Amino acid sequence: MGGAPSFVLKIENPLKKSGSKATGSKKGSVKNIAAKKSVAKTATAVAKKKPKTVRLPGHIYDYPKYYDLIFGSDCQAELDFLQDCFACFADRKIKKLFEPACGTGRLMVRFAKLGYQISGNDLNEKAIDFCNRRLEKYGFPVSAFVGDMCNFKLKKPVDAAFNTINSFRHLEKPELAEAHMRVMADAVAPGGLYVLGLHLTPLTEAKVVEETWTASRGNLKIRSQMWLVDRMPAQRLEAYGMKYEVTKPNGREILEDQFNFLTYNVKQVLGLIASEPRWEIASVFDFAYDIQTPMALDDQTEDVVFVLRRIE
Secondary structure (H helix, E strand, C coil), rough: CCCCCCCCCCCHHHHHHHCCCHHHHHHHHHHHHHHHHHHHHHHHHHHHHCCCEEECCHHHHCCHHHHHHHCCCCCCHHHHHHHHHHHHHHCCCCCCCEECCCCCCHHHHHHHHHCEEEEEEECCCCHHHHHHHHHHCCCCCCEEECCECCCCCCCEEEEEECCCCCHHHHCHHHHHHHHHHHHHHEEEEEEEEEEEEECCCCCCCCCCCCCEEEEEEEEEEEEEEEEEEEEHHHHCCEEEEEEEEECCCCCCEEEEEEEEECCHHHHHHHHHHHHHHCCCEEEEEEECCCCCCCCCCCCCCCCEEEEEEEEE
């Protein structure tokens, strides 16, 4: 092998080359060093101030403060619509309300402020704790409890119940959904209502599903994204991904989760309602929540709100 060429690097003393006095040149070097240290400190300070991004563990329902901001920031239309339903379709005076799968109680606390007696259940202990602490904050009784929405029993029947934003579809098997309809018929007194909202699957080619929305309160801002991950027709399931991007003054947090929804077409949901003979369909609406505009069901129906009336 041939050897690599050798180089000699000659370093001259800048003090001797300039002919300056050592004391003056040394002062200049100290200033340069100080300047470099200042720049380094500034860069370090900027790096320290840069917001950190933290990935959160667990599920979206484990962070009720964030969930409530996303889903509870704009619910006046639901509140007004439900009261219109009570006035138009119930055969009894509506005073006592129940919400299965109540989560953070975003509607419960608002109904309580309007003078209704409210209660609810949910499987997530953190959501129930958040709900009850908020009720206490406003001077209302603690009335939310940990429970399964297809296996519970109330001490006394209520006048109306509601489940409006697809929570019902978390029941991943048809037999669980049927059990839910039975226990809800037990929970609502004759003449009372159960308002049930969900997305149906149209019989035409399904659309690609992806939704993004944001909500903010004070210095807290959340961008939420939900998208379809997979369809499993044999099991009647759809897998969805959901992501929170949380922005706070001291940094960012990212939370990603995945869950399943049981699917329904028009025939399947009507069969489900018919499986419990104590329910009759009083009316049907879409997610516009316009009491003046009931809708007719067909194979293309997607967003639907059933107003079910409890009969003997």
